Amino acid sequence: MLMMQVLADAYHCEPSIEDSDALMAAAVAGAAAVGATVVGESTVRYVPHGLTVAVFLAESHLVLTTWPEHRLLLIDVLLCNPEMDPDVVIDEIVRRLCPAGEVVRQRIPRRIADWPSGADV
Amino acid sequence: MLMMQVLADAYHCEPSIEDSDALMAAAVAGAAAVGATVVGESTVRYVPHGLTVAVFLAESHLVLTTWPEHRLLLIDVLLCNPEMDPDVVIDEIVRRLCPAGEVVRQRIPRRIADWPSGADV
Numbered sequence: 001m002l003m004m005q006v007l008a009d010a011y012h013c014e015p016s017i018e019d020s021d022a023l024m025a026a027a028v029a030g031a032a033a034v035g036a037t038v039v040g041e042s043t044v045r046y047v048p049h050g051l052t053v054a055v056f057l058a059e060s061h062l063v064l065t066t067w068p069e070h071r072l073l074l075i076d077v078l079l080c081n082p083e084m085d086p087d088v089v090i091d092e093i094v095r096r097l098c099p100a101g102e103v104v105r106q107r108i109p110r111r112i113a114d115w116p117s118g119a120d121v
Numbered sequence: 122m123l124m125m126q127v128l129a130d131a132y133h134c135e136p137s138i139e140d141s142d143a144l145m146a147a148a149v150a151g152a153a154a155v156g157a158t159v160v161g162e163s164t165v166r167y168v169p170h171g172l173t174v175a176v177f178l179a180e181s182h183l184v185l186t187t188w189p190e191h192r193l194l195l196i197d198v199l200l201c202n203p204e205m206d207p208d209v210v211i212d213e214i215v216r217r218l219c220p221a222g223e224v225v226r227q228r229i230p231r232r233i234a235d236w237p238s239g240a241d242v
C-alpha cells in the first residue's frame with residue numbers, strides 16, 4: 001500500500017495558533033472533516049511560546065507545531081486509509097487557523113509493505 | 122532557518138517493534154544520542170497490532186509508527202536545532218530495532234520564517 005504523507009507549512013496564521021484549545025480543536029476538526037477517528041491527544045507548550053499538538057487516529061496521526069513569532073504553523077498528516085485525502089485535513093485546519101495564509105505542501109510517499117520490491121507495493 | 126525533517130521507513134525490523142516499552146526506549150535513546158531533551162511522551166496501541174509512539178522534545182518531536190505484520194517501522198524526526206542531525210536519531214533507533222533492516226530516508230526541508238521570501242530563510 002502506498003500512503004501519501006502530507007507536510008504543510010502555513011504562513012501568516014492567526015494569533016490563535018498560540019491558543020492550545022483552538023489548536024487542538026482545529027486538529028480534531030481536521031480529523032473529523034476526513035472521517036478519521038481520534039483515539040488519543042497530546043499537547044506540549046513551549047517557553048516562551050510555541051505549541052505542539054498530536055492527535056492519534058485509528059488511521060495513524062497528525063501533528064501540529066507552531067512558531068507564533070513567525071505566525072507559522074507546521075502540519076503533518078499521515079493517514080493509512082488510502083480513501084482518506086490528507087489535504088482535506090489540512091484544508092480544514094488552515095481554514096480555521098490561517099484563513100489568509102500562504103500554504104506550502106509537500107507530498108511524501110511511504111510504502112506500507114514487507115519491502116518495496118514485494119507484491120504489496 | 123531551514124530545518125531538515127527526515128522521514129525514514131525501516132524494513133525487516135525485529136519483533137520488538139510490537140513491544141511498546143522497547144519502542145519508547147528506542148525513541149528516547151535516539152533523542153539522547155543527538156543531545157535532545159525529552160519533554161513528553163505518548164504511546165498508542167492499535168488492535169490487532171501496531172503502535173504509535175510520540176516523543177516531544179525541547180527541539181520539536183519524533184514519531185514512530187509500526188506495522189509489525191510487515192516488520193515495518195516509520196520514523197519521523199523534526200529538530201529545530203540546526204546543529205542536531207536527525208540521522209543520528211534514526212541511526213540509534215534503527216540500531217536497536219532494525220539492525221538487519223533496510224532503511225529508506227527522505228529529507229524534507231521546512232522553513233522556519235515569516236514567509237520564504239523573508240530574510241530569515
